[in-house]
Amino acid sequence: MLREIQCFARVAERLSFSAAAAELGMSQPAMSQAVTRLERATGTRLFERSAREVRLTAQGKALLPYAEQVIDAVRAFSDEAARLARPTIHLAYPPLVGTLAARIVRRLANRTPAIGVELHPAGRGAAAQALANGEVSAAILATPAPAQFVTAVRFHVTVDHLAVPAGHRLAARPRAVAADLGGEVLLAPGGRPWPGLPGRSRLAGDDDFAAALDLVAAGAGLLPIPHLLVRTIRRDDVRFVPLDAGGLRITYALAWSKERVTPELMALVQAVQDALWTR
Structure with missing residues (x-):
């Protein structure tokens, strides 16, 4: 019956038995016979032919919308079955490196055989906990990662801007340097003080830079921030000042549990390496 319904919908779309037959790779008589079988099964005449x-x-x-629903449902069933049959990696990552995570997904989807990736945006603490619990296959973590995990494929994100409240004394500066930060409170997302910078560090929970900007706007402190985030954020209450702080950066690594190594995980490691080395 499904094949007959597909034939009916295609003829209804083209209003031509020969055109519909050609699209489905059938002969015109076979197409006509399929529609006739459906008409007999339903007891209705579907087309006027001349x-x-x-x-x-x-x-x-009246029946065409129902036929289209059946075809859509079958297609959705097939797509979901294919997705469920495909090996899947669950990857936790900080939103800061979301562009990299997207590249990893595309690379694994395009390999043969394809590997699906379910992305789980999470701060460092939540990602490490999910990895320890086996809820994700791997996680991109700021280093140093917890000692129980295997890490590889390290990469750096340069921190070259400073987020300050709109009315702050540094807001109009063309550039800030480390010496300008003496006496300031520096927000430290993820609980890691900024090395080599003067001022007092205030731990800002998980490594969520977007949430830390709310603290900046409220006057709770200043936030060293990577340029790749500066390009995506527009706020009237915060100013982003270029920061010359002597190579300040955050180092990340791919981490996983040594007890849960699979071929798909090794493919993920390779995909991360490829995504970092080729843009």
Whole structure:
């Protein structure tokens, strides 16, 4: 019955048995026979046929939306079955490196055989806990990662801007240097003080830079921040000042549990390496 419904919907779309047959790789007589079988099974006449044209009957018009729903449901079933049958990696990552995570997904989807990736945006603490609990296969973590995990594929994110409140004394500066930060409170997302910078560090929970900007706007402190985030954020209450702090950076690594190594995980490691080395 499904094949007959597909034939009916295609003829209804083209209003041509020959065109519909060609699209489905069938002969015109076979297409006509399929529609006739459906008409007999339903007890309705679906098309008015003449030598010059094909038209839907009133019954055909009424049944067409249902035929399309059946076809869509079958397609969705097939797609979901294929997805479930495909090996899947669950990857936790900080939103800061979301662009890299997207590249990893595309690379694994395009390999043969394809590997699916479920992305889980999470701060360092939540990602490490999910990894320890086996809820994710791997995580991109700021280093040093917890000692129980295996790490590889380290990479650096340069921190070259400073987020300050709109009315702050540094807001109008063309550039800030480390010496300008003496006496300031520096927000430290993820609980890691900024090495080599003067001022007092205030731990800002998980490594969520977007949330830390709310603290900046409220006057709770200043936030060293990577340029790749500066490009994506627009706020009237915060100013981003270029920061010359002598190579300040955050180092990340791919981490996983040594007890849960699979071929798919090794493919993920390779995909991360490839995504970092080729843009």
